[in-house]
Amino acid sequence: MTNEVTVPLLPCASIDDIVAFYEVLGFHTTVKQRKPNPYVALQREDLHLHFFEIAGFDPEQSYGSCVVLTTDIEELHRAFAGGMRAAYGKVLVSGMPRMTRPRARKNSDGLGGFSVIDPGGNWIRVFQNAARTSTPTTMPAGRLAKALANAVVQSDSRGDAQQAVRIIDSALARPQADDDPAAQVEVLVYRAELAMVLQDQETATEMLDRAARVVLSADETVRAAPSFETAADLAAALR
Structure with a gap:
């Protein structure tokens, strides 16, 4: 059957x-x-x-x-x-x-x-x-991308936003010169989203402001576009 x-x-x-x-x-x-x-x-x-x-x-x-x-x-x-x-x-x-x-x-x-x-x-x-996807999926590389991937498992899969915050905050506390600016925007916006889940509007606003100040090249701006779309939704929710 x-x-x-x-x-x-x-x-x-x-x-x-x-x-x-x-x-x-x-x-x-x-x-x-x-x-x-x-x-x-x-x-x-x-x-x-x-x-x-x-x-x-x-x-x-x-x-x-x-x-x-x-x-x-x-x-x-x-x-x-x-x-x-x-x-x-x-x-x-x-x-x-x-x-x-x-x-x-x-x-x-x-x-x-x-x-x-x-x-x-x-x-x-x-x-x-x-089963319907022909293109193989690969996870992004880089320190910030790996931290984000671990945080997403904790919050988006397990529902543990607090543990996700600890992962992201640890990564943000140790900036490195070779960090990908587009990944930095994505991490900051995700940290703002976690703050919203935890009803911490002050931190959410701070993280969105930090994301908006990241200097991006033309290519990085294109890659960061989905993050900025999410940031706009978060900003609307904060109003």
């Missing part, structure tokens, strides 16, 4: 909050019931997510998670980000719900990925489908 479909069933405190959030991301409701148990089924093209409500459920303590494989993580992230901007005036980068941006994952053979943390505390982990 080749037509099987697996659909994750995830917990939440309120299916109404879940519906409101996922509608922002372009999902629609296919099934919704209150009895005998609160339950909702959501769909966005071929992506199906189902949720059940638990009285007294604490999203902060949730272990709910699932993996979504797609052929184009950048396109899906842009669609989700566009929905957030239209609904909230910004991309949600802190609190719950929130969304990380696409980054290569050291613990997933360098495949790109991002996560949506929904109102139920569930981590929807979106990855590039390796």
Whole structure:
């Protein structure tokens, strides 16, 4: 048989909050019931997510998670980000719900990925489908890039922003003459994102200011463009 479909069933405190959030991301409701148990089924093209409500459920303590494989993580992230901007005036980068941006994952053979943390505390982990990818993935080289890769594993994969901060702060405290300026921008912007996750707006503002002051060549400016796009989203969230 080749037509099987697996659909994750995830917990939440309120299916109404879940519906409101996922509608922002372009999902629609296919099934919704209150009895005998609160339950909702959501769909966005071929992506199906189902949720059940638990009285007294604490999203902060949730272990709910699932993996979504797609052929184009950048396109899906842009669609989700566009929905957030239209609904909230910004991309949600802190609190719950929130969304990380696409980054290569050291613990997933360098495949790109991002996560949506929904109102139920569930981590929807979106990855590039390796089976549909013909170009081999290599992790960036260099001291700062390696520190960033380790920090991404801690925060974007494990949800440990504090450990990611320790890794990044250690790297930033030891600048070297041969550090790649584009990588420096990316690290500073990621440090700002971590600060937002930890509700530290002062540090987030400081890191964005530092990133804006990094001197870049024309080539480095092109390579740093995705980081500056993220910085713009963070700055909007700070306002």
